[in-house]
Amino acid sequence: MSVFEKTVHKAFTELPIVDISLLFSDDLNKREIAASSLDKAVRETGFLYLKGHQIAPSLINDLKEVVKEYFKQDQNSKMKNYIGLSKNHSGYVPRGEEGFYSTDSQKPDLKEAYDIGPDSPSLMARFEKEAFTQWPKDGAFKKSVSAYYNAMLELSRVLFQGFALALKLPENTFTQYLTTPPSQLRLIHYFDNPEAEESDSGIGAHTDYEFFTILLPTAPGLQVLNGANEWINVPLVEDCFVINIGDMMEQVSNGQYVATSHRVRQVKEERYSFPFFSSLDYETVVAPISKFVDKQEVSSYEPIICGDHLLAQTIQTFSYLKEKSARGEVNLPENSRSLLSFGQAAIKEG
Numbered sequence: 001m002s003v004f005e006k007t008v009h010k011a012f013t014e015l016p017i018v019d020i021s022l023l024f025s026d027d028l029n030k031r032e033i034a035a036s037s038l039d040k041a042v043r044e045t046g047f048l049y050l051k052g053h054q055i056a057p058s059l060i061n062d063l064k065e066v067v068k069e070y071f072k073q074d075q076n077s078k079m080k081n082y083i084g085l086s087k088n089h090s091g092y093v094p095r096g097e098e099g100f101y102s103t104d105s106q107k108p109d110l111k112e113a114y115d116i117g118p119d120s121p122s123l124m125a126r127f128e129k130e131a132f133t134q135w136p137k138d139g140a141f142k143k144s145v146s147a148y149y150n151a152m153l154e155l156s157r158v159l160f161q162g163f164a165l166a167l168k169l170p171e172n173t174f175t176q177y178l179t180t181p182p183s184q185l186r187l188i189h190y191f192d193n194p195e196a197e198e199s200d201s202g203i204g205a206h207t208d209y210e211f212f213t214i215l216l217p218t219a220p221g222l223q224v225l226n227g228a229n230e231w232i233n234v235p236l237v238e239d240c241f242v243i244n245i246g247d248m249m250e251q252v253s254n255g256q257y258v259a260t261s262h263r264v265r266q267v268k269e270e271r272y273s274f275p276f277f278s279s280l281d282y283e284t285v286v287a288p289i290s291k292f293v294d295k296q297e298v299s300s301y302e303p304i305i306c307g308d309h310l311l312a313q314t315i316q317t318f319s320y321l322k323e324k325s326a327r328g329e330v331n332l333p334e335n336s337r338s339l340l341s342f343g344q345a346a347i348k349e350g
């Protein structure tokens, strides 16, 4: 395969486990060994289990505890922190607020969420120069969730370096743009539904918008589309995160690393999941790196501005932002991509 051909994932039936312990080594040769196993897994599947991440179990346990307590509250209490009341796209997301994932508006995805982003500059930096994250009253929630957010931000720095090495690029290729990224942490609660059928959607099929996602699920339900267009179950593996490639990694690598479609289905037992969407600084221009573009080729990946891509996708999916857009209070950035412009399905069509 020429290095310029876009990757097509294998017809995998399970996800590889990648141990990144060596990425924490002071020895570059050792970091490169870990990076090459990352590279292999990403090319074959675009999705993997991450071992050796050095996140303390207490951070994870504290997070699960405060989130479970939070969602136990009644709807009125949760709506006091409705995401539409915030200036930086943070807060409670009731069922049905997001219109993208579920294709059937009569049957919204069976979930609610709480979204956390940084204080300004945030995802809404185009419209709000100064904005602060909306937190519920419970101080324990803020403490545990912030600690987990900060740990994810640090892990994303290690992984950005790992992905740069994996792509045989200078190690700081991405991290030079990682100062105040508008990365989002979602705390998702899927309702228990013992009668759930195979077609009942927790989250409909999509790719994530950022570079990669560090996901912590608490129960099965996640499914990934493989190279043969089959949905593969992602069972839990103890002490592992799940990592998947997002739109912007596909964009910078000119399709060497492809965003992977995934969905959540048939959630019978109550389920929580915590994706951290790893982004770079808002103004970062995300274009295919020249090494991956054939001189004769016109790349199908037009440059995008990192934060604008996230903003555009978000405006197209959240009801409160669609309403603000209709009132002229927010507007789509120039050259916005439509939804589902990345991933295997988009490559096959395009």
Ligand SMILES: O=C(O)CCC(=O)C(=O)O
Residues within 6 Å of the ligand: 186, 188, 203, 208, 215, 217, 222, 262, 263, 264, 272, 273, 274, 275
């Ligand atoms: O809940 C999960 O396991 C996946 C969540 C997800 O794909 C997302 O929020 O983008």
Ligand SMILES: [Fe+2]
Residues within 6 Å of the ligand: 206, 207, 208, 262
């Ligand atoms: Fe996702």
